[in-house]
Amino acid sequence: MTNYDVIIIGAGPSGTSCAYNIKRYHPDASVLLLDKAEFPRYKPCGGGVSPEVQNYFDFDVKGGIDSICTDVVMVANQKNIECNDFPLWMVRREKFDKFLLDKAIAKDVQFMANCEVVNIIRLPEQSTVVTKDHGEFSAKVVVIAEGGRGKLAKKLGMSAKNTVLAALEYEHYTSHLDGKLYIDFDYNDSGYAWNFPKSDGMSLGIGGFLKGRAKGNVGLPERLGKYSQQFSVDKLDKQYLHGHPILLYSGRQKLVHDNVILIGEIAGCVDPLTAEGIRPAIKSGYLAAKVIAYCIRENRVKKSLANYDLAFDKEIGRDFYYARIMAYFLNNNLAKILPMISKPSAVKGFMSVFSGSSSYRDKINFRRILQLIWRSIFK
Numbered sequence: 001m002t003n004y005d006v007i008i009i010g011a012g013p014s015g016t017s018c019a020y021n022i023k024r025y026h027p028d029a030s031v032l033l034l035d036k037a038e039f040p041r042y043k044p045c046g047g048g049v050s051p052e053v054q055n056y057f058d059f060d061v062k063g064g065i066d067s068i069c070t071d072v073v074m075v076a077n078q079k080n081i082e083c084n085d086f087p088l089w090m091v092r093r094e095k096f097d098k099f100l101l102d103k104a105i106a107k108d109v110q111f112m113a114n115c116e117v118v119n120i121i122r123l124p125e126q127s128t129v130v131t132k133d134h135g136e137f138s139a140k141v142v143v144i145a146e147g148g149r150g151k152l153a154k155k156l157g158m159s160a161k162n163t164v165l166a167a168l169e170y171e172h173y174t175s176h177l178d179g180k181l182y183i184d185f186d187y188n189d190s191g192y193a194w195n196f197p198k199s200d201g202m203s204l205g206i207g208g209f210l211k212g213r214a215k216g217n218v219g220l221p222e223r224l225g226k227y228s229q230q231f232s233v234d235k236l237d238k239q240y241l242h243g244h245p246i247l248l249y250s251g252r253q254k255l256v257h258d259n260v261i262l263i264g265e266i267a268g269c270v271d272p273l274t275a276e277g278i279r280p281a282i283k284s285g286y287l288a289a290k291v292i293a294y295c296i297r298e299n300r301v302k303k304s305l306a307n308y309d310l311a312f313d314k315e316i317g318r319d320f321y322y323a324r325i326m327a328y329f330l331n332n333n334l335a336k337i338l339p340m341i342s343k344p345s346a347v348k349g350f351m352s353v354f355s356g357s358s359s360y361r362d363k364i365n366f367r368r369i370l371q372l373i374w375r376s377i378f379k
Contacts, residue, residue: 052356
């Protein structure tokens with residue numbers, strides 16, 4: 001059995017961010033990165049990324065992006081409100097994820113594709129990672145970065161209990177584009193519809209909450225079909241239609257289990273208001289990497305690994321707390337709240353957070369919360 005300092009399960013943005021930054025902060029650490037897929041691989045995702053992700057790498061991330069979008073249209077309360085103050089990066093996940101993976105491999109991270117992990121045997125000093133076809137490996141620290149569809153953390157009783165958003169996306173490849181990003185609150189009674197532009201087409205999608213509803217009653221296919229028609233997409237080709245769950249952050253939870261930790265979407269590291277997942281996934285991988293690098297270098301895994309829980313709450317969870325407040329009012333009183341957000345100032349504030357220029361804590365203060373309560377009850 002081969003021994004490593006760290007084994008990371010999942011080579012999406014959180015896993016590669018973690019792997020790269022462990023080697024960045026502790027070059028002598030031995031890191032094994034595993035994924036059940038072969039890269040590049042398609043991943044359903046709107047593909048909007050905040051330029052803030054550059055803060056978590058020491059190389060130019062622009063080499064992995066597809067295009068830059070500066071024109072955003074928010075549709076709310078039958079109003080189209082445009083904002084062009086905050087650029088957003090657009091990515092195709094097959095390209096972006098492979099770009100980050102190659103950077104990690106160049107940093108001397110060992111990578112094994114087509115390697116499905118079926119179990120983790122937890123021991124005090126070294127945990128054993130059991131794979132389906134490639135034997136067993138051991139490590140001082142194991143990182144689960146398997147994404148929202150992963151089953152390993154759930155099997156081990158570690159998965160965070162987060163709100164599930166059902167998402168349905170359609171990839172439409174065309175050269176007839178206006179280059180604008182659309183966020184539409186008028187096509188759904190919970191969640192929103194979107195159109196994210198790419199250099200070769202657009203990613204159309206719609207999301208709806210499953211809580212309290214039977215899965216078959218969310219009605220996403222019909223709603224997405226109607227939404228797509230306004231962009232001259234009259235028929236959805238099933239081969240480009242992808243449904244998937246999104247695990248939204250729903251409060252502070254335990255992410256460190258002895259020497260096994262959770263990062264990315266499986267940790268609920270998804271914005272509960274916008275369902276943005278790439279930036280917080282990368283940030284969680286970065287935060288975990290700094291803690292792990294220290295623990296391995298100083299031989300303090302038992303004593304210091306729990307600092308990741310603290311760092312996650314401070315740097316991600318506390319801001320998402322305010323996003324949860326806004327999401328609650330939008331999803332339970334959408335018709336009453338729409339007039340508040342269908343204003344240029346509100347859209348500009350929304351985009352400043354989405355782009356990474358500000359935070360929810362900056363925008364959703366106590367006065368704003370009182371306004372939400374007042375409008376929900378009395379308007």
